[in-house]
Amino acid sequence: MQSIVIVGSGLAGYSVAREVRKRDKTARLVVVSADDGHFYSKPALSEAFRLGAPVAELSSRSAEAMAAQIKGEVWSDTRVTQLDLADHVLETSRGRLGYDRLVLALGAEPVRLPLDAASLARVLSVNDLCDYRRFRAAARGRKVVAILGAGLIGCEFANDLVHAGFAVKVIDIAGLPLNRLLPAANARCMHDALQRAGVDWHLGTGVERIEAKGEGVRILCTNGDAFDADLVLSAIGLRPRTALARAAGLAVAHGISVDAGLRTSDPQVYALGDCAQVDGLWLPYIAPIGAAAKVVAANLAGEAATVRYAPMPVVVKTPACPSVVCPPPIDVSGEWHTESDASGVQSLFRDEAGQLRGFALNGARTECAGALAQAMPMWLA
Numbered sequence: 001m002q003s004i005v006i007v008g009s010g011l012a013g014y015s016v017a018r019e020v021r022k023r024d025k026t027a028r029l030v031v032v033s034a035d036d037g038h039f040y041s042k043p044a045l046s047e048a049f050r051l052g053a054p055v056a057e058l059s060s061r062s063a064e065a066m067a068a069q070i071k072g073e074v075w076s077d078t079r080v081t082q083l084d085l086a087d088h089v090l091e092t093s094r095g096r097l098g099y100d101r102l103v104l105a106l107g108a109e110p111v112r113l114p115l116d117a118a119s120l121a122r123v124l125s126v127n128d129l130c131d132y133r134r135f136r137a138a139a140r141g142r143k144v145v146a147i148l149g150a151g152l153i154g155c156e157f158a159n160d161l162v163h164a165g166f167a168v169k170v171i172d173i174a175g176l177p178l179n180r181l182l183p184a185a186n187a188r189c190m191h192d193a194l195q196r197a198g199v200d201w202h203l204g205t206g207v208e209r210i211e212a213k214g215e216g217v218r219i220l221c222t223n224g225d226a227f228d229a230d231l232v233l234s235a236i237g238l239r240p241r242t243a244l245a246r247a248a249g250l251a252v253a254h255g256i257s258v259d260a261g262l263r264t265s266d267p268q269v270y271a272l273g274d275c276a277q278v279d280g281l282w283l284p285y286i287a288p289i290g291a292a293a294k295v296v297a298a299n300l301a302g303e304a305a306t307v308r309y310a311p312m313p314v315v316v317k318t319p320a321c322p323s324v325v326c327p328p329p330i331d332v333s334g335e336w337h338t339e340s341d342a343s344g345v346q347s348l349f350r351d352e353a354g355q356l357r358g359f360a361l362n363g364a365r366t367e368c369a370g371a372l373a374q375a376m377p378m379w380l381a
């Protein structure tokens, strides 16, 4: 009996497990996860207050229920510490586990600010349901939350926490929110809308130090500003989890390098989701995972499938400023063209040949996202 081991119980890991089980009723299927193995929607974490979801209801299935669904085993709270590609063995915190085929669905990890250890000890981040439970417990009865980072996740949490009645301060080295994702006019629209909703921006400055002050903290900024908060949430970015793969000798670029068949540099090992870079593309979003999981399962069953990616617009979950963005590929040169009116801001990115390659939309302009995406060339054909 063939043994398929999947490392990671996020959307990528469980999607592959379900797809494998549809095709193969007999293989031994083991999902190994460093977390509690619950199935949940990660995007809901940054809008849970608005959704009115009690924390206990964010998980839709326990590890046991998932094991029953995939007709396999879920080794929760089990960390893989080493991959032995030659012998097809994983070292885990529960002992050794052999495999015939291995799927890495390790996700991404939060980037930490280069602060001293005492400052970092006062900072929370939310990258999974367990983190979110800790954050909600720490936030109970508190009023002021400082968010480090005005990117996608920072802005979404800012909107959600303001909506829930917290005083929210957002600190970012850039002069506008979503600086790396949105052109200036769209970013300004987000800035103004969240400010009207109550967000207190501290932009154009870094954080020097975070000191304990009473029950909360005092944040000292590099521009000399200082202010108090009850809690600090870091949202300065994510990077693919590549350490295991790199140490095992797999090819790694920004993420674990895989071809369009989701195969790593070892043909018995696949990778997908936030840990993987597919044919040079790192797309840390929900949309690519479904298609990638089907391709991995097909290839595990001996087919020769490859993934195709159409442009994938990302919805920014900030109801104060509804936004959709489809960033242009980084290697394409061109220009943004922006127009705005009372209905919102629309920025279109055209390459040197005049072809539409990206867009950013705010307000009622977001309704055009589907049509614009269809007018763009495939990202991976």
Ligand SMILES: Cc1cc2nc3c(=O)[nH]c(=O)nc-3n(C[C@H](O)[C@H](O)[C@H](O)COP(=O)(O)OP(=O)(O)OC[C@H]3O[C@@H](n4cnc5c(N)ncnc54)[C@H](O)[C@@H]3O)c2cc1C
Residues within 6 Å of the ligand: 007, 008, 009, 010, 011, 012, 013, 032, 033, 034, 035, 042, 043, 044, 045, 046, 078, 079, 080, 081, 105, 106, 107, 108, 126, 127, 128, 153, 241, 244, 272, 273, 274, 275, 283, 284, 285, 286, 287, 314, 315, 317
């Ligand atoms: C707050 C938030 C909001 C988001 N909102 C959106 C959104 O609106 N739209 C969108 O498209 N995307 C959104 N994203 C991104 C999206 O959620 C991710 O792209 C997706 O969930 C990644 O799934 P994954 O399975 O690759 O990784 P993960 O869900 O991170 O799963 C990784 C798994 O690997 C396990 N693991 C890691 N290391 C080990 C190890 N050594 N041993 C064993 N197990 C290990 C972990 O325990 C975990 O189970 C959001 C992300 C966050 C953090």
